[in-house]
Amino acid sequence: MPETSHSRARGNLxxxxxxxxxxxxxxxxxxxxxxxxxxxxRDKARLINALVEAGEKRIEVTSFVSxxxxxxxxxxxxxxxxxxxxxxxxxxALVPNLKGLERAKEAGLEEAAVFISASEAHSKKNINKxxxxxxxxxxxxTTAALQAGMRVRGYLSTVWGCPYxxxxxxxxxxxxxxxxxxxxxxxxxxxxxxxxxxxRQTEEILDALLKHIxxxxxxxxxxxxxxxxxxxxxxxxxxxxxxxxxxIGGLGGCPxxxxxxxxxxxxxxxxxxxxxxxxxxxxxxRLVEAGEIAQELIGRKLAGKFLQAALGEREKKASRxxxx
Amino acid sequence: MPETSHSRARGNLxxxxxxxxxxxxxxxxxxxxxxxxxxxxRDKARLINALVEAGEKRIEVTSFVSxxxxxxxxxxxxxxxxxxxxxxxxxxALVPNLKGLERAKEAGLEEAAVFISASEAHSKKNINKxxxxxxxxxxxxTTAALQAGMRVRGYLSTVWGCPYxxxxxxxxxxxxxxxxxxxxxxxxxxxxxxxxxxxRQTEEILDALLKHIxxxxxxxxxxxxxxxxxxxxxxxxxxxxxxxxxxIGGLGGCPxxxxxxxxxxxxxxxxxxxxxxxxxxxxxxRLVEAGEIAQELIGRKLAGKFLQAALGEREKKASRxxxx
Numbered sequence: 170m171p172e173t174s175h176s177r178a179r180g181n182l183x184x185x186x187x188x189x190x191x192x193x194x195x196x197x198x199x200x201x202x203x204x205x206x207x208x209x210x211r212d213k214a215r216l217i218n219a220l221v222e223a224g225e226k227r228i229e230v231t232s233f234v235s236x237x238x239x240x241x242x243x244x245x246x247x248x249x250x251x252x253x254x255x256x257x258x259x260x261x262a263l264v265p266n267l268k269g270l271e272r273a274k275e276a277g278l279e280e281a282a283v284f285i286s287a288s289e290a291h292s293k294k295n296i297n298k299x300x301x302x303x304x305x306x307x308x309x310x311t312t313a314a315l316q317a318g319m320r321v322r323g324y325l326s327t328v329w330g331c332p333y334x335x336x337x338x339x340x341x342x343x344x345x346x347x348x349x350x351x352x353x354x355x356x357x358x359x360x361x362x363x364x365x366x367x368x369r370q371t372e373e374i375l376d377a378l379l380k381h382i383x384x385x386x387x388x389x390x391x392x393x394x395x396x397x398x399x400x401x402x403x404x405x406x407x408x409x410x411x412x413x414x415x416x417i418g419g420l421g422g423c424p425x426x427x428x429x430x431x432x433x434x435x436x437x438x439x440x441x442x443x444x445x446x447x448x449x450x451x452x453x454x455r456l457v458e459a460g461e462i463a464q465e466l467i468g469r470k471l472a473g474k475f476l477q478a479a480l481g482e483r484e485k486k487a488s489r490x491x492x493x
Numbered sequence: 494m495p496e497t498s499h500s501r502a503r504g505n506l507x508x509x510x511x512x513x514x515x516x517x518x519x520x521x522x523x524x525x526x527x528x529x530x531x532x533x534x535r536d537k538a539r540l541i542n543a544l545v546e547a548g549e550k551r552i553e554v555t556s557f558v559s560x561x562x563x564x565x566x567x568x569x570x571x572x573x574x575x576x577x578x579x580x581x582x583x584x585x586a587l588v589p590n591l592k593g594l595e596r597a598k599e600a601g602l603e604e605a606a607v608f609i610s611a612s613e614a615h616s617k618k619n620i621n622k623x624x625x626x627x628x629x630x631x632x633x634x635t636t637a638a639l640q641a642g643m644r645v646r647g648y649l650s651t652v653w654g655c656p657y658x659x660x661x662x663x664x665x666x667x668x669x670x671x672x673x674x675x676x677x678x679x680x681x682x683x684x685x686x687x688x689x690x691x692x693r694q695t696e697e698i699l700d701a702l703l704k705h706i707x708x709x710x711x712x713x714x715x716x717x718x719x720x721x722x723x724x725x726x727x728x729x730x731x732x733x734x735x736x737x738x739x740x741i742g743g744l745g746g747c748p749x750x751x752x753x754x755x756x757x758x759x760x761x762x763x764x765x766x767x768x769x770x771x772x773x774x775x776x777x778x779r780l781v782e783a784g785e786i787a788q789e790l791i792g793r794k795l796a797g798k799f800l801q802a803a804l805g806e807r808e809k810k811a812s813r814x815x816x817x
Contacts, residue, residue: 183696183728364802367768368727372507393720396761396798397768400723403692404507431798437720444691444721474720474755474796478688 183407189448190411192435193358193388194220194228196463198263199432200420202232202241204467210244212466214251219462220417221255223455225435227412229261229282233269249276261322265296270310274317281314282322282358283307285349287342288331291362295326300341304348311352323349324390328359328374329366339377346382356388358414361401364394364431371404379408388412391433393419393472398433399441406447413438418460418471434473436460507731513772515736516759517682517712518544518552520787522587523756524744526556526565528791534568536790538575543786544741545579547779549759551736553585553606557593573600585646589620594634598641605638606646606682607631609673611666612655615686619650624665628672635676647673648714652683652698653690663701670706680712682738685725688718688755695728703732712736715757717743717796722757723765730771737762742784742795758797760784 197217201208208216213230220228230252236243245262252260261280264270273281285303286292292300311321327334328342346357359374371389378387389405391398391414402413416432436456439449453475460476470477521541525532532540537554544552554576560567569586576584585604588594597605609627610616616624635645651658652666670681683698695713702711713729715722715738726737740756760780763773777799784800794801 183693186693365768367765369507369510369769393798394802395764396717396723396758397765399720400727400765403724403727434720440719441691441721441724444689445693472798474717478718 183403183445186406186445186447187409187411188446189450190406190413190442191227192225192438192449192451193412193414194225194417194435195390195414195432196220196417196420196435198229198231198242200416200463201467202239203421204241206467207241208466210247210251213244213248216417216459216462216466217248217252217260219455219459221258223459224449224451226258226450227261228258229263232263232265233272233276233278234263234265235268246272246276249278259320263324264310264314266306267310267313270313270317273314273319278319280320280322281310282324283310283349283354284324284326285345286326286331286362287337287345288327288334290333291327291331294333300345304345307349308352311349311354315353321352321354322356322358322388323354324358324360325349326360326362329361329370330363332363339374342374343377343381346378350382350386354386356386356412357382358388358390358412360390360414361392361398364392364398366391366401367397368400368404371401372408375405375408375410384409385411388414390414393431393433393437399437402433402438402441406442406445415439417456417473418463418476419473420463420467420471431472434460434471434476436473436475436479440475507727507769510730510769510771511733511735512770513735513774514730514766515551516549516762516773516775517736517738518549518741518759519714519738519756520544520741520744520759522553522555522566523738524740524742524787525791526563527745528565530791531565532790534571534575537568537572540741540783540786540790541572541576541584543779543783545582547783548773548775550582550774551585552582553587556587556589557596557600557602558587558589559592570596570600573602583644587648588634588638590630591634591637594637594641597638597643602643604644604646605634606648607634607673607678608648608650609669610650610655610686611661611669612651612658614657615651615655618657624669628669631673632676635673635678639677645676645678646680646682646712647678648682648684649673650684650686653685653694654687656687663698666698667701667705670702674706674710678710680710680736681706682712682714682736684714684738685716685722688716688722690715690725691721692724692728695725696732699729699732699734708733709735712738714738717755717757717761722755723761726757726762726765730766730769737766739763741780741797742787742800743797744787744791744795755796758784758795758800760797760799760803764799 231245264281415435415438419434457479555569588605739759739762743758781803
């Protein structure tokens with residue numbers, strides 16, 4: 170049969186998707202550090218336990234940053250002690266410098282994350298370093314962390330756009346990524362820090378990167394500020410990306426990027442993946458329970474749509490039972 | 494160069510997208526009929542005017558349904574009089590039966606919309622008719638509306654799933670669509686009434702329909718209840734669909750479907766389309782102004798993410814100005 174104008178749509182659009190993906194949970198760190206309310210350590214541990222109960226296997230729990238910078242995360246050591254070790258689960262933490270790494274080693278951290286902005290202006294405002302300085306610092310931390318037996322992950326922020334510079338050239342992103350891979354980083358998490366990305370741009374960014382970096386090394390860290398996180402995830406999934414950062418209930422944003430709000434909600438991502446036959450190993454009902462705990466602890470409704478739909482449905486059922 | 498495992502991702506995923514799409518605005522009808530607060534007619538007209546000012550060209554403004562069923566829309570005639578005619582803009586209304594059509598004719602309506610559920614149980618609960626009865630009724634209204642010189646659009650609800658039946662067979666959807674096209678309907682709007690759709694399913698539904706119906710006749714009416722409306726839109730766009738129903742700020746849902754909330758927000762759709770180089774003719778800043786009016790009139794924050802991000806940014810700028 171000859172190709173028709175519709176034949177591309179029929180089955181070729183999404184193509185073969187990965188059978189399974191990992192969700193990398195960033196709620197306890199990226200999420201909570203952006204909340205006004207600082208939680209007691211035992212409450213953070215309670216949330217993390219709920220995420221583990223839901224089947225999450227990769228959870229960034231805190232940051233070994235100076236408490237002067239982010240007082241919300243000053244209890245990193247205590248929190249790691251409290252959550253302990255869980256079979257098959259890797260707890261990671263952000264490690265901004267060698268001082269932080271010493272603390273992380275003492276605390277027995279298994280996986281460290283380093284952080285670089287792809288925008289010169291954002292890097293200056295965020296960590297008061299040029300990109301070159303940040304790259305040197307990340308290499309230093311990575312080398313030391315690898316020597317200490319840790320696995321190291323790299324965050325690359327403002328890849329889709331910067332609140333100060335606007336457009337960020339993809340060539341710069343490629344350069345930084347190659348540098349980080351050379352340094353020994355096992356995975357690069359590409360961040361749409363202010364949530365301005367759209368699917369064609371996501372395709373272009375992945376297109377440029379996949380010429381130099383194997384897809385297994387890439388993760389997407391998408392913000393849902395303008396509602397496009399799942400559409401962008403779909404492009405990543407189609408390109409073979411198998412790790413997606415997400416935050417329970419959509420907790421958190423970026424404190425240094427004006428207007429930034431809303432990590433992709435873990436439940437929304439898991440709902441979409443499961444609906445497409447892409448396994449995550451996560452139990453969606455249990456995830457809703459964890460989202461409910463997150464709401465209770467921070468004292469406000471979260472933006473995650475699946476969470477609100479699930480809680481709304483439960484309320485309706487309860488009110489129908491009460492009426493009969 | 495031989496094909497590599499990454500070559501599919503490089504440029505073939507999204508392929509050629511339509512250069513321009515239509516947004517079919519359903520906020521004033523689908524949105525407002527689901528709000529608890531009934532607006533005065535002049536407020537509805539104010540909202541519709543703001544949508545026209547933003548560049549919207551296809552707006553469903555009301556329904557000629559019995560006021561006993563939906564008292565919020567009892568002012569259909571007065572509203573059409575108040576909004577008048579606008580150059581290049583088509584105002585449409587839902588017309589459930591011949592009695593409604595008589596009123597629509599009197600009011601000088603240009604475009605009528607008929608409504609059929611793809612789920613037997615939903616059809617019974619929603620309009621107290623079987624699908625067969627609803628199809629007969631839709632044909633009757635369509636024939637009479639065409640004779641009266643109107644254009645007729647058809648809504649097909651619960652295509653992605655039903656709150657009572659669960660799975661809805663796509664063959665049934667195809668049958669109903671063919672019936673409606675035979676009856677003379679110019680466009681079919683496929684509804685994910687309860688917002689349970691995921692992209693693979695969207696691809697399958699379009700795949701099945703496009704074997705029988707030209708893509709120009711299809712529109713997508715997606716709900717964002719679980720956050721997947723834009724990801725599903727992206728699949729539609731890739732398949733060549735060029736009309737997307739959306740509601741200003743995400744106003745409304747489906748009153749008969751438990752747990753349903755949240756039409757796709759017009760601004761979220763327009764932001765994604767423009768970001769991909771797909772024109773809509775709509776001014777996004779003006780759309781935010783219309784969203785603000787919608788919030789003011791109904792007295793609560795709407796769920797649209799772009800809207801909230803834009804309003805949040807403006808507040809931040811204002812507070813920085815106040816500080817300096």
